[in-house]
Amino acid sequence: MGTVVDTANEEACGRVDSNKKAKVIFALGGPCSGKGTQCSKIATNFGYTHLSAGDILRAEKESGSENGTMIQSMMNEGKLVPSEIIVKLIQRAMQESGSDKFLIDGFPRNEENRVAFESVIGIEPEFRLLSRKQGREDDNVDTMKKRLEVYRQLSLPVIEYYNFRAMVRKIEGEKSIEEVSEAVDAIFSSLIDEVETTY
Numbered sequence: 116m117g118t119v120v121d122t123a124n125e126e127a128c129g130r131v132d133s134n135k136k137a138k139v140i141f142a143l144g145g146p147c148s149g150k151g152t153q154c155s156k157i158a159t160n161f162g163y164t165h166l167s168a169g170d171i172l173r174a175e176k177e178s179g180s181e182n183g184t185m186i187q188s189m190m191n192e193g194k195l196v197p198s199e200i201i202v203k204l205i206q207r208a209m210q211e212s213g214s215d216k217f218l219i220d221g222f223p224r225n226e227e228n229r230v231a232f233e234s235v236i237g238i239e240p241e242f243r244l245l246s247r248k249q250g251r252e253d254d255n256v257d258t259m260k261k262r263l264e265v266y267r268q269l270s271l272p273v274i275e276y277y278n279f280r281a282m283v284r285k286i287e288g289e290k291s292i293e294e295v296s297e298a299v300d301a302i303f304s305s306l307i308d309e310v311e312t313t314y
């Protein structure tokens with residue numbers, strides 16, 4: 116099961132910078148649930164800028180930034196990088212993209228992430244995955260166990276928070292990529308209808 120949070124309404128829209136309104140959808144779900152794969156498709160089909168929090172952290176680490184070593188060790192432990200760091204990196208990526216429609220993949224991962232993002236940018240959102248083996252350094256049994264634990268304890272409450280506010284769209288992730296993609300397309304097509312009828 117996976118979830119998508121819908122921010123197609125006015126209140127849920129935030130600002131990337133002082134004079135630009137942005138629409139944000141968070142794609143959340145367990146590790147290896149297929150989020151990245153589906154997010155790439157959504158980005159292509161529906162014109163969203165896909166920002167993967169994990170990819171942003173990996174790029175920051177590769178860039179040799181002063182936080183690189185800390186980011187690497189947190190990721191290897193399946194722990195969460197401090198909110199201040201990831202929120203700043205996401206904000207920078209949003210600003211640099213020049214876009215105003217974002218699909219943020221794998222974030223927020225805990226309540227602190229959510230609150231930090233909302234206070235800096237002023238938004239919400241979320242969804243889920245399939246199987247994946249990319250040979251990443253954190254793709255091993257030990258890290259995966261820790262990541263699943265972090266997901267259950269810290270990330271699920273974030274999904275519950277949005278669910279309570281009726282902002283979550285759930286997607287079954289345990290099917291073929293094509294089948295999941297059809298379900299995702301149906302949801303995103305209905306979002307377009309909602310926006311069209313709202314304005």
Ligand code: UDP
Pocket residue numbers: 145146147148150151168169170172189190191192193194195196197201220221222223224228253262
């Ligand atoms: N991570 C984090 N904060 C985020 C996103 C990712 O700290 O907002 C770290 C965390 O250690 C996580 C790792 O990056 O285990 C990999 O995350 P990614 O989203 O790439 O994993 P996926 O679920 O897509 O395989």
Ligand code: MG
Pocket residue numbers: 150151167169220221
């Ligand atoms: Mg991912």
